[in-house]
Amino acid sequence: MTKSWPRVTTMRPIRVMGSLLGCGDVGRKGRFVPDLRLFYPRGQRKHSPLQKPILPRHSRREHTAFTLPIFPFPWLRYRISLIESSKPQRQVRPLEEPQVLQMDTDFARFLWGNIWHLMRNGYPAQKKDADHADERRFNLLYPPRRHKSADAYSPSKWPRRNYPMPLPPLTEAHARQIAAQHYGLQVQAQRLPGELDANFLLSAGEERYILKVGNADHDPAELDFQNRALAHLTALPGVPRLIPARSGEEMPIVEHDGQRHFIRLLSYLPGEPLVRCPDRSPELLRGLGAFLARLDQALADFQHPAMERDIPWNLAHAHRVIRPRLHAIPDPVRRRWVERALERFEQQVRPYLPTLRAQVIHNDANDHNVLVAQGQVVGLLDFGDMLHAPLICEVAIAATYALLASPEPLQAAAHLVAGYHQVIPLTTTEVALLDGLIRARLAVSAALSAERALIEPENPYHQISAGPVWAALERLDPVPAEVAHGVFRQACGLPAFPSLAAAPAQPGRDEQTILAARRRYLNPTLSVSYRRPLHMVRGQGQYLYDAEGRAYLDCVNNVCHVGHSHPAVVAALAHQAALLNTNTRYLHEHIITLAERLTAHMPGDLSVWFFVNSGSEANDLALRLVRAYTGRQDMLVLAGAYHGNLSSLIDISPYKFDGPGGAGAPPWVHTLSMPCTYRGRFRHAEDPVAAYVEEAAGIIRQVEEAGRGVAAFIAEALMGTGGQVVFPPGYLAQMYALVRAAGGLCIADEVQIGFGRVGTHFWGFETHGVVPDIVTMGKPMGNGHPLAAVVTTPEIAASFVTGMEYFNTFGGNPVSCAVGLAVLDVIEEQNLQEHARRVGEHLKARLKTLQERHPLIGDVRGSGLFLGVELVRDRETLAPAAGEAQAIVEAMRERGILLSTDGPFHNVLKIKPPLVFNQEDADRLVEELEGVLQEVEQPA
Ligand SMILES: Cc1ncc(COP(=O)(O)O)c(C=O)c1O
CATH class of the missing domain: 3.30.200.20 (Phosphorylase Kinase; domain 1)
Known part of the structure; x- marks a missing residue:
C-alpha cells in the first residue's frame, strides 16, 4: 500500500522488449498519470516507432519533444496528449536517469497504433479545443466494446480525473x-x-x-x-x-x-494515528468497527452527484485492478494466492454485490487515518477515497487493515466486524461475502505493489511495504472459506455454520413423509437419486444444501450452468416477472435481443430462432423442420443417444427405445454404432472413422433402395447419455458430408453441452469444425428456468412457412428471454467458458493420474467441464463395472459430493458441474474419489 510516482524518461525511442509491463505507475489513489517523455533528437528520429505519424507533421522542426502521459492500465482513464516542444533538446532536463522503456509487445503495438490513429484523426490543433479533443482522443484509443459486460478494458466507465497531479509546490x-x-x-x-x-x-x-x-x-x-x-x-x-x-x-x-x-x-483532531499504537486490543478494534458504523449511519442519507467514483480502491471492482496485473507477480506461488482470491471474488462475491445495500462510505480506514487516544478510537481522517459502494465494503476494507497488523488475522478482523455489527447489524449475505472481499482487498494491494516493484525494481521500498500484505495472503490462503465465514458469523452472534442456520424450518415433512407422498401422488417412473434420497432446500453456486443444512458439492447439474440461484439471473427473472410476462404476439425487445446475442455465437447463416420451453420441444421442432424441408422422415441416430421425452423423441432415442420398457426402433429410425474411441465397435479398425462412415453409408443406401431418403442425422458432438463419448477426429465432418450428399440435414443437439461447457468453444459442434443445419439447445440456457431454442438457416426456416401458425404459449416470453440474456451476461462477465477450459483441464489431468493408480478406471475423457470416468473390471475385456460405479456414487454422496452415472452400461461417472466449479472443488472431488476408490477396490 505504498505510494510512488515514478517518472520514466527515455532519451531513445521506445524499445519493445520482453514482457515487462509498464511505463509508469499508479499513485495510491489512482490519480497519477505516468509521465513518459520521449525525446527525439533529429538524427535518431528515423528509428522511432513514432516515425510514421510524426515525420509529416514535424519534420521541419529542429527538435521535438513529445510528452505522453500514459495510463497503460485498463482501470484508469487513458489520456494521451502529444505536446510539441520547440525547446532544443539540451534544455530539456531528464527527470531521472534515462531508462530504456520495456513494454509488453502487444500493448506497445496497440498503443502506437492508437497514437498513430490519434494523430491522423483527432489531435487538436487549437488549445481551446482541448477539452472536447480529450474526449475525442479518448474514444479513439478505446473504441466501444461489443458487449456491455466486457468491462475489463472499458475505460469509458472511468471518470476523466486521472490527470497528472504533482503536489502543489507551496512552502x-x-x-x-x-x-x-x-x-x-x-x-x-x-x-x-x-x-x-x-x-x-x-x-x-x-x-x-x-x-x-x-x-x-x-x-x-x-x-x-x-x-x-x-x-x-x-x-x-x-x-x-x-x-x-x-x-x-x-x-x-x-x-x-x-x-x-x-x-x-x-x-x-487530537489523537495519535493508529499506526503508532502497538497495542490493538479487541476493545480497540471493536471500537473502530463501531466508530465506522456510526459514521456510515450518519452517511446513510447522504448523496452527491460525484459519489459514483470508479477508482482502483473501489472494492466492488477489485477484479479490474487485479486481473491485468497478475502477470506482474513473478513468484508463481504468490500469484496463485492472488488468483485464488480473484477467482473467489469473481465467482462468489461479485455477483452478489448488486443485490446489497449501498451508500456513501469512507472507504479507507487505514492505520494512518484512524486516530486513537487512551486506547479508544477518537477520530477519522482523509475522506478522499469516499465513494458510493456496497456498505459491506467499508467493513471489509477496515477489517483488512486490522488483520494486516495482527498475529491473529481472522480474530482481529472479527473484532472489528463485531463492533460494526453491534451498531449496524449486517445481513447474513453481507457476512457471507466478507471473507471474499477481504481476500480481494489484499489481492488488490498485492497486485498493485507487484506492479510497482516491476516498474521500479531498484526501489526496495515496494517489496518491504508489501510484506504484511503478502504475509496476510499467505496465512489466509489455506484457510477454508467456510472457516473464515464461520468466524465472521460468530462475530455477529450467528451460528458458525450458515447452512444449518439458513435451512428453512421444515413443517413436519421429513424425507420419509415426502417419499410416501410422492408414492401416493406422483408416478413411480419419476426416479429418486441415491439409496438415501436427498431432500434439497437451497442452492448456491456449485453447492446444494439439504434440509439439515449439509452442503453438497454439485458435480452433476449442468442445468444450473452459471451456478445455482445465481443472483443476477434471479434478479433478471424477478424484475421482468414483476413488469410483464406475455406471449410473442406482442412486440417485445427481449426476444429480439436474445436472438441477436445468440446469433453472434453461431457460425454460418444460422440465424432464424424458435424459442421453446425444453430440450425436448426443441428437438421435436427440429424434426418438424427437417420434414418440412426435405419432405422425408428417415432419421439417422447414434446408439445410446437421448434426445428428449416426447413420443417423437423416444422414437429417435436408442437410449430409450433400446432400454428398459423400450419397443425398439421404429422402421424410419436407423441406429448407427456409437463412434466411441474407447469402446466403439470399430475402435480397432485401421481407420475407425472410415468404418463408422461406411456403416452409415450402407444404411443410407438401404433407405434409398427402399425408395425413400434420409431426412436428417441428429447427434450431440460429445454424447451425454452415451457416457461422455468422444468421437474420433473427423467423424462428424465426414458424417455431415455423407448425409448432405444424400440430401439430408444435420442437427446438432447442444442441449447438454452448449453455452461454453466444453471450454475450448461455445458450442460442442465447433470442436469438430462443422456447421450444422439446425442446432437445438436447452438446459443451461435458462440456468434452471424452462428455456430452450432451435436455430436454423433462413432457407430451412422458409420451408416451414406453410400457412400453419407456429404458436408456443410460453416459448420466448419476456421473462424467459430476460433470464436467457442474464445467463449470457454472466457467462461473459465471469468468463465461464475459459474458466471451464482451465478447471476442466486441471480436473482431467488429475483424474488421469488417478487412472494410473486405480485399475478400475478404464478411461477418462471429455472436454472442459463435461467429463466422463469409465469404470471397467478388466481393462482388456472392458467389462463394465456398473455395480462399482453405483457404489462410488453412493459413497461420494455420503462424503458430500454429488455424482451420477451415464452410458449404456451405467458405468461412466459423469462430471458436469455448474461452471463456477473451481480448481479447489476439482481437487476435492479427486481426493474424495481416490478415498472412495480405495474403499471400493478393497472391500473390508
Ligand atoms: C442431449 C439431450 N437432448 C435433449 C434432451 C431433452 O431435454 P429436456 O429434458 O429439457 O426436454 C436432453 C435431456 O436430458 C438431452 O440430454
Missing part, C-alpha cells in the same frame, strides 16, 4: 501567508505528508488547524463531494470540520506559479 511560508490572508490567522506552519494535496499543520498557540492546498488538477466536484460530506457529518464527533474563509467561501482559490489551487482549512 510553509506560503501556508502562513494563506492563513493570514484568507483566514485572518497568524500561525506557525509545518508541512505534513500528503498525496494529492499539500498539507500543513498550522498552530496558533493552543489552536491548531490543517491547511490543505489542493492540487491544481483536482476535480472541484470531488472536492465538493468531500466538503458536503464533512458538512453532513458536523454532528458526529471525531470528524474534521471545514472552516470557511473570511470571505465566507469554503474553498478560496490561490494562484501560484500560474496555477490555481483550492484551499481548505480543517479543524485539527
Whole structure:
C-alpha cells in the first residue's frame, strides 16, 4: 500500500522488449498519470516507432519533444496528449536517469497504433479545443466494446480525473501567508505528508488547524463531494470540520506559479494515528468497527452527484485492478494466492454485490487515518477515497487493515466486524461475502505493489511495504472459506455454520413423509437419486444444501450452468416477472435481443430462432423442420443417444427405445454404432472413422433402395447419455458430408453441452469444425428456468412457412428471454467458458493420474467441464463395472459430493458441474474419489 510516482524518461525511442509491463505507475489513489517523455533528437528520429505519424507533421522542426502521459492500465482513464516542444533538446532536463522503456509487445503495438490513429484523426490543433479533443482522443484509443459486460478494458466507465497531479509546490511560508490572508490567522506552519494535496499543520498557540492546498488538477466536484460530506457529518464527533474563509467561501482559490489551487482549512483532531499504537486490543478494534458504523449511519442519507467514483480502491471492482496485473507477480506461488482470491471474488462475491445495500462510505480506514487516544478510537481522517459502494465494503476494507497488523488475522478482523455489527447489524449475505472481499482487498494491494516493484525494481521500498500484505495472503490462503465465514458469523452472534442456520424450518415433512407422498401422488417412473434420497432446500453456486443444512458439492447439474440461484439471473427473472410476462404476439425487445446475442455465437447463416420451453420441444421442432424441408422422415441416430421425452423423441432415442420398457426402433429410425474411441465397435479398425462412415453409408443406401431418403442425422458432438463419448477426429465432418450428399440435414443437439461447457468453444459442434443445419439447445440456457431454442438457416426456416401458425404459449416470453440474456451476461462477465477450459483441464489431468493408480478406471475423457470416468473390471475385456460405479456414487454422496452415472452400461461417472466449479472443488472431488476408490477396490 505504498505510494510512488515514478517518472520514466527515455532519451531513445521506445524499445519493445520482453514482457515487462509498464511505463509508469499508479499513485495510491489512482490519480497519477505516468509521465513518459520521449525525446527525439533529429538524427535518431528515423528509428522511432513514432516515425510514421510524426515525420509529416514535424519534420521541419529542429527538435521535438513529445510528452505522453500514459495510463497503460485498463482501470484508469487513458489520456494521451502529444505536446510539441520547440525547446532544443539540451534544455530539456531528464527527470531521472534515462531508462530504456520495456513494454509488453502487444500493448506497445496497440498503443502506437492508437497514437498513430490519434494523430491522423483527432489531435487538436487549437488549445481551446482541448477539452472536447480529450474526449475525442479518448474514444479513439478505446473504441466501444461489443458487449456491455466486457468491462475489463472499458475505460469509458472511468471518470476523466486521472490527470497528472504533482503536489502543489507551496512552502510553509506560503501556508502562513494563506492563513493570514484568507483566514485572518497568524500561525506557525509545518508541512505534513500528503498525496494529492499539500498539507500543513498550522498552530496558533493552543489552536491548531490543517491547511490543505489542493492540487491544481483536482476535480472541484470531488472536492465538493468531500466538503458536503464533512458538512453532513458536523454532528458526529471525531470528524474534521471545514472552516470557511473570511470571505465566507469554503474553498478560496490561490494562484501560484500560474496555477490555481483550492484551499481548505480543517479543524485539527487530537489523537495519535493508529499506526503508532502497538497495542490493538479487541476493545480497540471493536471500537473502530463501531466508530465506522456510526459514521456510515450518519452517511446513510447522504448523496452527491460525484459519489459514483470508479477508482482502483473501489472494492466492488477489485477484479479490474487485479486481473491485468497478475502477470506482474513473478513468484508463481504468490500469484496463485492472488488468483485464488480473484477467482473467489469473481465467482462468489461479485455477483452478489448488486443485490446489497449501498451508500456513501469512507472507504479507507487505514492505520494512518484512524486516530486513537487512551486506547479508544477518537477520530477519522482523509475522506478522499469516499465513494458510493456496497456498505459491506467499508467493513471489509477496515477489517483488512486490522488483520494486516495482527498475529491473529481472522480474530482481529472479527473484532472489528463485531463492533460494526453491534451498531449496524449486517445481513447474513453481507457476512457471507466478507471473507471474499477481504481476500480481494489484499489481492488488490498485492497486485498493485507487484506492479510497482516491476516498474521500479531498484526501489526496495515496494517489496518491504508489501510484506504484511503478502504475509496476510499467505496465512489466509489455506484457510477454508467456510472457516473464515464461520468466524465472521460468530462475530455477529450467528451460528458458525450458515447452512444449518439458513435451512428453512421444515413443517413436519421429513424425507420419509415426502417419499410416501410422492408414492401416493406422483408416478413411480419419476426416479429418486441415491439409496438415501436427498431432500434439497437451497442452492448456491456449485453447492446444494439439504434440509439439515449439509452442503453438497454439485458435480452433476449442468442445468444450473452459471451456478445455482445465481443472483443476477434471479434478479433478471424477478424484475421482468414483476413488469410483464406475455406471449410473442406482442412486440417485445427481449426476444429480439436474445436472438441477436445468440446469433453472434453461431457460425454460418444460422440465424432464424424458435424459442421453446425444453430440450425436448426443441428437438421435436427440429424434426418438424427437417420434414418440412426435405419432405422425408428417415432419421439417422447414434446408439445410446437421448434426445428428449416426447413420443417423437423416444422414437429417435436408442437410449430409450433400446432400454428398459423400450419397443425398439421404429422402421424410419436407423441406429448407427456409437463412434466411441474407447469402446466403439470399430475402435480397432485401421481407420475407425472410415468404418463408422461406411456403416452409415450402407444404411443410407438401404433407405434409398427402399425408395425413400434420409431426412436428417441428429447427434450431440460429445454424447451425454452415451457416457461422455468422444468421437474420433473427423467423424462428424465426414458424417455431415455423407448425409448432405444424400440430401439430408444435420442437427446438432447442444442441449447438454452448449453455452461454453466444453471450454475450448461455445458450442460442442465447433470442436469438430462443422456447421450444422439446425442446432437445438436447452438446459443451461435458462440456468434452471424452462428455456430452450432451435436455430436454423433462413432457407430451412422458409420451408416451414406453410400457412400453419407456429404458436408456443410460453416459448420466448419476456421473462424467459430476460433470464436467457442474464445467463449470457454472466457467462461473459465471469468468463465461464475459459474458466471451464482451465478447471476442466486441471480436473482431467488429475483424474488421469488417478487412472494410473486405480485399475478400475478404464478411461477418462471429455472436454472442459463435461467429463466422463469409465469404470471397467478388466481393462482388456472392458467389462463394465456398473455395480462399482453405483457404489462410488453412493459413497461420494455420503462424503458430500454429488455424482451420477451415464452410458449404456451405467458405468461412466459423469462430471458436469455448474461452471463456477473451481480448481479447489476439482481437487476435492479427486481426493474424495481416490478415498472412495480405495474403499471400493478393497472391500473390508
Ligand atoms: C442431449 C439431450 N437432448 C435433449 C434432451 C431433452 O431435454 P429436456 O429434458 O429439457 O426436454 C436432453 C435431456 O436430458 C438431452 O440430454
